[in-house]
Amino acid sequence: MDVTAPCPDPFNLAAYVLQAGAATPDKVALSLLFEDHAEDWTYAQLIQAVRGTATGLLNEGLVPGDIVLMRLGNTPDFPLAYLGALAAGLVPVPTAAALTEPEVAKIIATIDPKLILRDPGVPCPEAENTINLERLRAMRDLTPADYHMGDPNRLGYIIYTSGTSGKPSAVMHAHRAIWARRMMFDGWYGLRSDDRMLHAGAFNWTYTLGTGLMDPWTIGATALIPAPGTAASDLPGLIARHKATLFAAAPGVFRQMLKGLDPVYLPHLRHGLSAGEKMAAAVRDAWNEATDTPVYEAFGMSECSTFISGSPNTPATDGAIGTAQPGRNLEILTPKGAARPNTPGVIAVHQSDPGLAMGYLNAPDQWKAKFDGEWFLTGDQGMMDEDGQITYLGRSDDMMNAGGFRVSPLEVEETMLHAPGVTGIGVTEVEVKKGTTVIAAFYTADAPIKEYTLTDYAQDNLARYKQPRLYVHVDALPTSANGKLMRARLRADYEASRK
Numbered sequence: 001m002d003v004t005a006p007c008p009d010p011f012n013l014a015a016y017v018l019q020a021g022a023a024t025p026d027k028v029a030l031s032l033l034f035e036d037h038a039e040d041w042t043y044a045q046l047i048q049a050v051r052g053t054a055t056g057l058l059n060e061g062l063v064p065g066d067i068v069l070m071r072l073g074n075t076p077d078f079p080l081a082y083l084g085a086l087a088a089g090l091v092p093v094p095t096a097a098a099l100t101e102p103e104v105a106k107i108i109a110t111i112d113p114k115l116i117l118r119d120p121g122v123p124c125p126e127a128e129n130t131i132n133l134e135r136l137r138a139m140r141d142l143t144p145a146d147y148h149m150g151d152p153n154r155l156g157y158i159i160y161t162s163g164t165s166g167k168p169s170a171v172m173h174a175h176r177a178i179w180a181r182r183m184m185f186d187g188w189y190g191l192r193s194d195d196r197m198l199h200a201g202a203f204n205w206t207y208t209l210g211t212g213l214m215d216p217w218t219i220g221a222t223a224l225i226p227a228p229g230t231a232a233s234d235l236p237g238l239i240a241r242h243k244a245t246l247f248a249a250a251p252g253v254f255r256q257m258l259k260g261l262d263p264v265y266l267p268h269l270r271h272g273l274s275a276g277e278k279m280a281a282a283v284r285d286a287w288n289e290a291t292d293t294p295v296y297e298a299f300g301m302s303e304c305s306t307f308i309s310g311s312p313n314t315p316a317t318d319g320a321i322g323t324a325q326p327g328r329n330l331e332i333l334t335p336k337g338a339a340r341p342n343t344p345g346v347i348a349v350h351q352s353d354p355g356l357a358m359g360y361l362n363a364p365d366q367w368k369a370k371f372d373g374e375w376f377l378t379g380d381q382g383m384m385d386e387d388g389q390i391t392y393l394g395r396s397d398d399m400m401n402a403g404g405f406r407v408s409p410l411e412v413e414e415t416m417l418h419a420p421g422v423t424g425i426g427v428t429e430v431e432v433k434k435g436t437t438v439i440a441a442f443y444t445a446d447a448p449i450k451e452y453t454l455t456d457y458a459q460d461n462l463a464r465y466k467q468p469r470l471y472v473h474v475d476a477l478p479t480s481a482n483g484k485l486m487r488a489r490l491r492a493d494y495e496a497s498r499k
């Protein structure tokens with residue numbers, strides 16, 4: 001596979017994802033794994049459901065280019081609706097089910113969707129242009145729509161990510177973004193058409209959507225997804241019982257699985273895959289000892305998916321996260337230009353990368369500010385050795401990581417400042433024990449506030465992954481000479497006090 005070949009023109013993301021499966025219509029594309037059984041979808045059923053959904057959405061009066069907001073839960077409805085919208089040339093906006101109604105209202109005001117696809121159990125403001133789950137599911141049996149073919153550089157989908165400004169950013173991706181993911185097949189996964197990929201994430205998480213579903217389908221492999229509510233302790237049994245050859249999860253899931261886990265016999269499993277946040281060496285070693293397989297880690301971001309990883313062909317060396325995937329053009333940049341080997345700098349992606357986003361919706365200046373000439377600056381620090389192995393040194397801004405989601409402290413602070421009794425607040429990520437970090441809120445108030453008052457407010461106004469897990473009353477917040485909040489000082493003082 002030539003990963004540097006240009007994306008075909010005309011092109012459709014959904015058509016590309018389902019092309020290999022069309023050649024093997026009776027093969028199982030998706031297995032939803034329950035404790036005592038599995039619900040299987042063949043490729044024929046998957047393709048019919050996607051193209052039928054495309055017909056149903058077009059029958060609602062939508063035209064290619066229209067934006068469709070997805071407020072769907074952790075069910076197969078999510079990927080079916082996503083690919084159905086793309087097949088029709090519409091622009092889906094997948095969003096986390098954990099978002100609160102006020103957060104979704106802000107998104108609606110920004111993107112002005114023509115249609116909202118809604119599971120009644122997922123928070124969303126009432127709107128006339130809403131399709132409920134029953135109507136959405138009924139679309140699957142309609143006459144299949146033709147794929148909307150067009151310029152691979154046209155807008156395909158929008159995903160939300162927290163930005164350093166404190167306001168979530170709408171990241172616009174082109175249809176060609178899926179073509180760039182081929183760089184991961186050998187550069188991270190070691191993916192083959194006979195693989196059975198078990199991803200431990202939810203259907204409505206973009207990590208699951210890409211790594212767990214679309215990438216296996218693109219190559220004609222089988223995707224395995226645990227049923228909602230599956231405990232981490234049950235995953236080794238599912239891996240063995242359903243003969244998974246690859247297992248993907250966030251590091252936190254690996255940690256939970258490994259608690260009290262004795263060595264387990266997994267004869268079909270080749271290796272694990274980790275992304276979303278950096279995996280601690282102790283977790284990696286424990287996984288290897290328990291399963292006798294390696295785990296390969298990947299690094300990326302919403303604007304470009306993953307682009308640095310270890311792989312079966314090129315394992316990461318000790319302390320490194322891996323190398324640039326084949327076909328990627330990366331640099332470590334300093335204020336003086338490209339860094340010398342083993343010199344810290346900002347990890348940067350060249351503007352020519354086909355996986356790089358088109359920009360931020362309605363925020364061209366914010367997108368432009370991310371560039372240094374032809375290089376997109378990730379805001380993450382790293383250094384590269386003579387062999388191309390990259391060591392991750394942390395974020396150069398104050399962004400936090402919560403279970404694989406990037407969270408802006410400014411967004412959390414802006415919300416929690418309105419909590420009853422709070423007069424000032426600083427939010428940062430702190431280490432509460434070796435290898436484990438949480439979002440912490442340091443607040444000023446006339447007197448310490450009952451923790452349930454703060455947690456209740458956070459639950460009502462922030463998605464779960466954005467909610468602080470630790471609240472600390474302080475006499476004053478540390479600020480610099482020009483009055484800027486010093487989050488690093490908050491973090492350092494707290495962690496020092498625990499030693």
